[in-house]
Amino acid sequence: MSLFAPKPRLPGVHAGEDLQNGPAALRLDGVRMRALESGRSRLIATAVGFFVAFAVIGVRMIDVAVLDANPARPRDLPQARTDGLEMERADITDRNGIILATSLPTVSLYARANEVLDAGEAATKLVSVLPDLDPADVRARLAGGRPFVYLRRNLTPRQQYDVNALGIPGLYFEKGERRVYPHGPLAAHIVGMTDIDNKGIAGIERRFDQGLRSSQQPLRLAVDIRVQTVVRNELQRAVETFRAVGATGMVMDAATGEMLAMVSLPDYDPNDPPAGQAEALFNRATKGAYEMGSTFKLFNTAMALESGRVNIGSSFDATKPLKYGNHEIHDDHAQNRWLNVSEILIHSSNIGSARMAMEAGVEFQRSFLGRMGMLSTPTLELPEIGAPLVPKPWREINAITIAFGHGLSVTPLQLVSGVAALVNGGLFRPATLLPHPEGEEIPGERVVKARTSAQVRQLMRMVVTEGTGKKAEVPGYEVGGKTGTAEKAVNGSYRKKAVLSSFVAAFPMDAPRYVVLVMIDEPQATKETYGFITAGWTAAPATGRIVAQVAPLMGLMPKAVPAPASMARTPTAHGSRDVAAVE
Amino acid sequence: MTFGRTDTSVIGRWWWTVDRWTIAALFSLIGIGILLTMAASPAVADRIGAESFHFIRRQFIFLIPALAAMTAVSLMSPRQVRRLGVIGFAGSTVLLLAVLFLGPEVKGATRWISFGGLSIQPSEFAKPTFAVVAAWMFAESRLNPGFPGKAVATALFGLTALLLLLQPDVGQTLIVAAIWGTQFFLAGLPMVLVVLLGLLGLAGGIGAYFTFGHVQSRVDRFLDPGAGDAYQVMTALNAFKNGGIFGRGPGEGRVKMVLPDAHTDFILAVAGEEFGIALCLVVVALFAFIVLRGFSRLMKEENLFVVLASAGLLVQFGLQAIINMASTLRLMPTKGMTLPFISYGGSSMLALALGMGMVLALTRKRYGTEGLDQ
Secondary structure, eight states: OGGGOOOOOOTTOOTTTTTSSGGGGGSOOHHHHHHHHHHHHHHHHHHHHHHHHHHHHHHHHHIIIIIOSSOOOOSSOOOOOSTTOOOSSOOEEOTTOOEEEEEEEEEEEEEOGGGOSOHHHHHHHHHHHSTTSOHHHHHHHHHTOOSOEEEEEEEOHHHHHHHHHHTOTTEEEEEEEEEEOTTGGGGHHHHOEEOTTSOEEEHHHHHTHHHHHHOOSOEEOSOOHHHHHHHHHHHHHHHHHTTOSEEEEEEEETTTOBEEEEEEESOOOTTSOOSSSOGGGOOTTTTOOEEOGGGGHHHHHHHHHHHSSOOTTOEEEESSOEEETTEEEOOTTOOOEEEEHHHHHHTTOHHHHHHHHHHHOHHHHHHHHHHTTOSSOOOOSOSOOOOOBOOSSOOHHHHHHHHTTOSOEEOHHHHHHHHHHHHTTSEEOOOBSSOOOTTOOOOOEEOSOHHHHHHHHHHHHHHHHHSTTGGGOOTTSOOEEEEEEEEEEETTEEEEEEEEEEEEEEESTTSOOEEEEEEEESOOOOGGGTTOOSTTTTHHHHHHHHHHHHHHHTTOOOOOOOOOGGGGTSOSHHHHHHHHHHO | OOOOTTOOSHHHHHHHHSOHHHHHHHHHHHHHHHHHHHHHHHHHHHHTTSOTTHHHHHHHHHHHHHHHHHHHHHTSOHHHHHHHHHHHHHHHHHHHHHHHHHOOOBTTBOOOEEETTEEEOHHHHHHHHHHHHHHHHHHHHHHSTTSOHHHHHHHHHHHHHHHHHHTTOHHHHHHHHHHHHHHHHHTTOOHHHHHHHHHHHHHHHHHHHHHOHHHHHHHHHHHOTTTSOOHHHHHHHHHHHHHTTTOSOTTOOSHHHHOTTTTTTTHHHHHHHHHHHHHHHHHHHHHHHHHHHHHHHHHTOOOHHHHHHHHHHHHHHHHHHHHHHHHHTTSSOOOOOOOTTTSSOHHHHHHHHHHHHHHHHHTSOOOTTTTTOO
16 A cells, blocks of 8 residues: 555644744655645646636536527426326317317226125115115115116215225226216207217217217317307397297308307207206207298398399389188288388398299209298208208299298208308308318309399398398498397197297308307297387397307407497497397 | 734634635635526526526525635634534445435435425535545654555545445546545655556546446547537527627626526536626636635645645536536546536535535644644
């Protein structure tokens, strides 16, 4: 060990004490000198080392903070993951990815009854922690001796813990999953529901049952839950205000046929569906076929213009009721004069409409309505689709009544699809609940000429500015539409007081983006409507409120509205609308 | 504060002989440390459910005795420093032994020992006191060839390192090894042996890699960030990038919300994000200044013990800062090491104050035998 080799001891030299012995110690002897000399040069080396280290750190700081545009990142940034749960059934989302249906893992409690020692005691204990169970029923199941019997489905973790803590032999948990609909009834008629075994039994859940089972990818729908919320709220309000038996409403993208909202009231909560064949399970929007009444005059007008025998300036005799065989056709808002095509639509003249249909011809009417999709079962990605009720044979009297919306029952879905084709330039595109890829041109079948479409748009706008649909106006959004108040046929005769009042609208009318339908089933008059139950007083205001809320949501800017004279008195837009409506 | 040149009181003489530039740098560091503790620790305190100012209050409580200790120690003569070192080292060694049997296990290591509610970390005090004792031994052996000082110093190093590795605390072992190695080097270790020692150090590092699981995982993560969870360092780097040159402003940092060690090991990242690298570079400059200023003063020193002890203490101080900053900047594998005077931590603060107090005492201007013969 040369390292610690003893060296000859020099007298009087001790570290730290070497300087205390007076002036003699001031002399630097050879050993100390050498030690300090080598120490100093090595001190410099150490200092240089430190300097370099600090310099590297300083440079690295500048490098990281200023120069390096992309600091080193781990290849997989660790993040909280929520998609790791492998579920048997894929989620369903709206067009913006908001979850409409999802699956949660749960456990179900079952018993191997042949392993249960004391059924009576086990049942008593179980009911003490699961009080919703029926003690007698549980006892019977546990005493039955069967090797597998369900006791309760979908336990919460707390309940599972409590049952485990009882320590009853023969009880087991089965892992499973449960379908959850976070929005409850909001989109119930679209999404549908599953049964206790997670099998789709209604709506999208049933239509895409196989796809949802085999995929982990969420199924994205065209529906926009915000629009759906607006429509449902307004329909709910209309049902309550007018003590109606039900209502249905839809918002469709006029250019693509995508359904942004579809509501049918009454509806149900798919998390806790009603038992049996409840009326709430019935989807009025797609399954119910109704005589639409005056909204059908839109098709009649377009048909007449398409026939080539009628133009926008043609006039028809509406001076007196039209007699056909032993039928007599009356006008509700009788003008008792000759009316031109636009007046017929604006005043909703049955007589004029019937004469226009007769002018165009029975065959032309039938083939036209066939092209508009009114005579065949519509296509939509739902199992609950109703077929129209088409008269057979289709005689002239049928043509006359169909002209103003009676004698042919169609689903609200067909009406909306048809109106979309009328206003979008004349292309019919089937309705769909699945989103189209952004920016893709959707092929459509031409059903009316672009010119006819433009004329219909103009007429629909006039209905709102001058006719029966004034209450649907939303300043700046140029709503156009058509009212329809159809008496409901009950036991073969029409009842005056039971009507289906509807309003079909599109906006903005110069280049329609969306088609809106509101249909209220058997509204009752209120003081505010001065006893009226017609669509102009019931469905039109609801439509206006829907447009007022949906248009900003979809990013539509209102157009500048020229101030009417009344604005000086009632400066708010709302006020001016009321004034216009009361006139 | 001024004292007349003719003032021969203890304080007056201290004022004219102590290195006031180093004191100024130390106080600047402490000031920045207070600022950064106030910036970083409330978020951490809130996260662990403590009262927001919990860490700040505790840091202030430690600050007062720490400053008092530093000032008091800096008044000492080299001889008194040596005595303090010996007593302190003996006490630390006893505590290091005790901690192995009495200390609670925190995050897989036993490092803390509790005295009536006051938790201290003996390893923090072992480092500066070891530097003093080892310096004495090396100096003695060099000047007094019959004295087995090198053997004693090496044995004490071995003992300390063993006690630290048993905790286990590889980081502190590294610091103590660096102190011992540097002092040995300065005391005239033949160059052949310097190279040999370097190789031995390398072997020790590799040995640590294979012996301690956490060392291995940290090195692996440093070499291949994708292999494992390098979350803290990556977050810290992004914080620097976020902060840019002048930072996002006080309180605007986000890194403190997510980093568990934002107020200790990663406090520089908080500084970088909120105050920018401008402040970080000031911090680096202050550390470099203190270390290099100390070394430069040692160049004129004629007493070998003073040179070795001061160098050992400065190495401890500087290396700790370098390791902390290099870890945060991903220049080396993460090593849990506090940033001297800036990170939160009572024991660390007190022990560093003690160490720097000793440096101040040793680097005072002395004339002849002054200060050594009392």
